[in-house]
Amino acid sequence: MTSEGRESDAGSASGANAYIGRAWLVDAVGEWTASGARHLLLTGGPGTGKSAAVDHLWGNSGGCAAVHRCRANDRRTCDPVRFAESLAEQFSASLPGFADALMRVSTELSGRQGEVRIEGSASAETVFPGGTVIGVKVTISSVSADEAFDRLVRRPLERLAPDPWPLVVIDALDEALTYRTHRTIAELVLDAVDGVPLRFVVTSRPDQRIVRAIEAREDAVALDLVADAPDPDADLAEYALHRLSAAIGDPAEREALARRLASGGAGNYLYVYHLTQELIAGVRDAGALETGPALPADLEGVYEQFLRREIRPIGNTAAEERWRTQFRPLLSVLVAAQGDGFTTPQLAEILDETARTTQDAVHDLGQYLVGAPRGPWTLFHRSFADFLLKGPDPRLDVAEGHERIAAHAFDQWEGAWAGCDDPYYLGHLPHHLMTALEQPDLTRSRARILRDRLYGLACSAEFLAGQRAAAPHREPHLGTLALALESSLRVGEYERVTALALASARAQIEADALTPTEAALRWGVEAGAAKARTYPQDVSLVWHLLILAAVGSRDPGNLPQVVDLVRRSGFGVIDPTWSSSVAALLAPLMPEMDFEGWKAILDIADDELLGYLAFFLSESDSGDLCIFPVFHCGRRSSGPGPPWRSSHSWPWPEKTSTTCPSSAGT
Known part of the structure; x- marks a missing residue:
């Protein structure tokens, strides 16, 4: 299941197997395209088919260079830095020459603060459902939104000078306004693109902040999907x-x-x-x-009838009790959930219910949820969440779901965050706590518990290390420190403010100052490799080799992971000596490994690396050093390889002697 655009479920392929109606919109978009105006804004209320129009007009990237979907229930899609990364990734696949321009700009600016990491291939998070981008994976850390946009989008495009200007489609821009930051995607797209060779189609609810910004531009056209429709x-x-x-x-x-x-x-x-x-x-x-x-008078009337008919009939005592004990807690968690939501077993754990009871409640909510048979589940459309949360008599407490999710995490791992390996909680737990804290009707005791928990996460070296290891490209621990600092500032807890400010400064300096080898030893192999990839590729190979030597000396069990990282970095194409370099470093370390470690190395190595490794091991001065029998006949080297010895015997009694491949590959 994807988290992309719930509105596309009504009136598009995902909801009705076809896009029906609105032929006039195709003509209107064609006229805008021919006009040369930079921006086109498509507005409409909840459920009017904005995302469906995006799917129909620009599905499978037809006619556009990039598509980005903002979703309030997925913070990643509303992050302006990730927005810049997403555009760079998609441009690398859709615009010939962009990847090279991005690489050149990154090399020219390599001495500035902030790390740009460019990897070989990736799936884009924000393209159409089921779509992939085969190109590069781009990440940047420790910079502002404006700096990220400048380095990943503006400068490469200025170098490339595309003609005609590429088109970027941004769906649900109003949802990006929910992101807590000094700069939003909306501001980047509407205020910071002058001089950038790009055109934009933006969809949004009729949020006046966006509408006014568009109206203030001379090079913009606005269309409302209902008010401007001929019929x-x-x-x-x-x-x-x-x-x-x-x-x-x-x-x-x-x-x-x-x-x-x-x-x-x-x-x-x-x-x-x-x-x-x-x-x-x-x-x-x-x-x-x-x-x-x-x-029903409107969409909210449809929702109200559903609740009164299926979930909460007026005057039904049993139904009211089930609403209070089952449906309200479940809906509170689903409204608060990020990304694709939770599976049925996860919901049962959070709610402290049986899986059967939870599954029955999910089934009763029917068409208003979306997910596979056992999840993950999330709300079908954002308008249903608005119906439950807003109005003079809200049906749900906004903070309740966030508190339940956080309480479950603390019940599981408080005091033992080293055992938390769930990427959902490592990525979202601080934001659940902060979002709950921001609700106006929160009691002082509930607010105190939430602040203490957020401060505890920021002070937990284990939790911060887990965040860093789970997302080595992004420095998420800096975000946790920033949220804790903000929450303490709001209530004047100045001792905590001082401690958190110092911790944030130290963490930022450390993140910038650590070498790739130091990062690998402190935060894990992925973190070190991420830093290594910020250097020019020849220097990057050297850093990867140093990581291999350092990590292998400290913990030979991690050697297969490091070798796999080096292999996936594509150095075999860039530097023909990489196989011999890796083999030379591996050879003295491998006697410390058990058979499973050896086998893991050999399973990911190519023939040339195997050949060099066999050669270095067979040339070892150690009399008892020998080669595992996984080196077997029948593999052909992709290169000339070293002058291997013709045979070698094995000391393990359960293994028979074998013969190494000759230099001819026999």
Whole structure:
């Protein structure tokens, strides 16, 4: 399951197997394209099909160089630094010459603060569902959003000078405004792109901050998917007819009901989607929809009817108790969940319920959740979360879900964070605590518990080390320190503020100052390799070899991981001597390894590395040094290789003698 665009579930391939209606929008976008204007803003309320339009017009990257989807329930997609990284990755695949320009800019600026890491290939997080980008993986750390955009996007594009200007599509830009930072993606796209050879299509709810910024630009065009439609009812009726085709056989009855749904929907595709879905599922009767009582007034009316009918009937004591003990806690956690959400077993653990009880509650929520049979589960659409959380009488406490998720993590690992290897909690736990702290109705005692827990994470060397190891490219521990510092500043806890400010400064200096070898020894092999990749490639190879020697001397069990990192870095293409260099370093270390360690090395090594390793081991002065019988006949070297000895015997009684491959590869 992807976390991309829930709105695409209504009126697009994921929700109705086709994009139906709005032929006028294709023409309008074509006119904008021909006009040369830099920005096109497509606005619409929740459920009006903004993401579906993106899928239809620019699906599979058709006609655009990059697509980025902002999602409030996935902080990564709203991070302006990651936005710059995402564009650089996608441009590397879609714009000929961009990857080379990016590499040259990164080399020229290699002496400045901040590390740019460029790897061989990756899957992009923010392309269309199921899409991949084969190009480079780009990360940058310890810089501001503006600096990241400048180094990863602006400068490479200025060097490349593409003609015509590439198109970038950004879906749900209003959701990026939820990101806690001094600079948002919206500000970058609307204020910081003058002089950058790019054009932008932006979708958003009619948030006045975005609308006003667009209106202030002379080179921008704004279209509302409902207000500017020539006939929004006709578009929606066409979509309703498509949805009803499998449920109502009589054409006249189907057309009459489609017109009624379109009139009630007022341009809202999600309104029609849910009502037709209930009809298909047998929850609603077609005759009642066509001639019965008034339809729900709007999308929130659809949600209200669902709750009153299926979850919380008025006056039903048993249902009210189940709402209080099962549905409200479950929905609170799902509203707070980041990314793709939680699986059924994870939800059961967080809620301290049985898996069967949790699965039953998930099943009852039906079409308002999305996920595989056992998850991970998340809400079908952001508008359902808004319905539950907002209004004069909110149905959920915003902080409750975040507190439940945090409480589960602390029950599991408090005082023993070295045992926490769950990337979800290492990545999101500090933000759950901070988001709960920001709610206005929080009691003082609840706020104190949350602040103490956030401060405890910031003071836990084990938790910070776990964060660093889980995301070696990103310095996430600096974010934890910053959140704890912010929470202490708000309430004037100045002793903590002083301690956290000093810790943050030391962590930043350390992150910048550590050599790749030191980073590998302190934070793990991946962290050291990430730093090594920030150097020019010939120097990077040297750092990788130093990491191999240092880590191998301290812990030979980690040697296979280091060798695999070197192999995946592509040095065999850049430097023909890398195999012999690695083999020369491995040979004196391998006698300290057990058979499983040897086998792991040999499983990831190519033929040339195997040949050099066999040669160096067979030439060893140690009388009892020998080669494992995994070196066997029949493998052909990809290069000339060394002059290997023709045979070698093995000391392990359970193994028979074997013959090493000759220099001819026999």
